[in-house]
Amino acid sequence: MHDDCADLRATVRRFVERELRPHVNDWEEAGSFPRALYRQAGELGLLALGFPAADGGLPASYAELRALNEELCRAGCGGLLASLFSHRIGAPPIAHGGSAALRARVLPAIYAGDAVSALAVTEPGGGSDVANLATRAVRDGAHYLVHGTKTFITSGLRADWFTVAVRTGGPGAGGVSLLLVAGDTPGLARTPLRKMGWWCSDTAELHFDGCRVPAEHLLGAENAGFALLMRNFNDERLMLAMHACYLAQACLDEASAWALQRHTFGQALVRHQAVRHKLVRMATRIAATRAFIDSVVARMDAGQGAALVAQVCMLKNDAAQTLQECADHAVQILGGMGCMRGTVAERAYRDAKVYMIGGGAEEILNDLAARQLGWQ
Secondary structure, three states: OOOOHHHHHHHHHHHHHHHHOOOHHHHHHHOOOOOHHHHHHHHOOOOOEOOOHHHOOEOOOHHHHHHHHHHHHHHOOHHHHHHHOOHHHHOHHHHHHOOHHHHHHHHHHHHHOOOOEEEEOOOOOOOOOHHHOOOEEEEEOOEEEEEEEEEEEEOOOOOOEEEEEEEOOOOOHHHEEEEEEEOOOOOEEEEEOOOOOOOOOOEEEEEEEEEEEEHHHEEOOOOOHHHHHHHHHHHHHHHHHHHHHHHHHHHHHHHHHHHHHOEEOOEEHHHOHHHHHHHHHHHHHHHHHHHHHHHHHHHHHOOOHHHOHHHHHHHHHHHHHHHHHHHHHHHHHHHHHHHOOOOHHHHHHHHHHHHHHOOOOHHHHHHHHHHHOOOO
16 A cells, blocks of 8 residues: 555545544544544554554655645644554654564554554653653663653553653763553553643643553663654654644635635625735745655655754744644634634644644754754
8 A cells, every 4th residue: 555655645535534524623622532543544554654564564655654644634633643643753662672572562553553652751840851851760670660750742641552751870861761651550640631722632641650660661772762762753843844734735725715615895705815815825835845845755765864853853843834824824814714613724723833842842943953053
């Protein structure tokens, strides 16, 4: 399936039209979506896409992941994508750092949609300052004892496996490790969080109170987890940029359709110059961001990913700004209807801010890009 982008697009589009789009408004209002949706996505191979074949994954190019994300965004709901595909940030450290036995035990169920994977890095006192996280894991024989708190964790309420960043050594990035923690580990408590956007994406604060985690659940070497995280963040930021850009396109699609059929002062809304100019501005921003995405994707597929940290940071910020501007224009074009729950514009307007903060706040990414470019 994944060898042909056209076939992949057709498969995902059918899934979106049949299983997602008709229900997203209800799921947003409910603050959740059915767990069975993971298995439906898994049966289509969508959850395995982009992971190594050795453990049941379906290797894919970044161009194919771009096609996947563009089609998924037709549902017009960022929160749905964040939770349904939370394994895209939770599972890569398992795939790249877990032992063969651990990978064989955990990954097939995640790819099938039988288990949910989440990443737990952010802390109440740290935010984007990952290198200074405080959650600590102390070796105790064949286990690690984990104490600490994580917050803003996507799929935090329903995840079966958490990839958790912990401090096993001294201060800074050199003391960070990654542990895979089972969701039913004694001493792990979850508190639901209520958000401005991404309503149907369950988000939680996690509390680790002496959780005993088997030492064989260490991902990579002890005190070497930061490198795995940095690799993870680059891909996460690229995927967030894709979501932001393609959700902006969903805003434009809704706004243009509204402008063509809505009549004011005896003529279609689109006949008013002010409205046409907003639509053109939206199309311009989206086209520019798409070109940026396509450039980065081509270079990623050419094996240049390690050299693109600055470009991915800039792209993620640009795409988030594109979504924010397009959502704002779409609400304005829809007028009162743009303020009504159930429209893509209203949902995207709430969600846009998430993309300016998630995966690294705009200011943090600007600083990181500046360092990469030698300006600091």
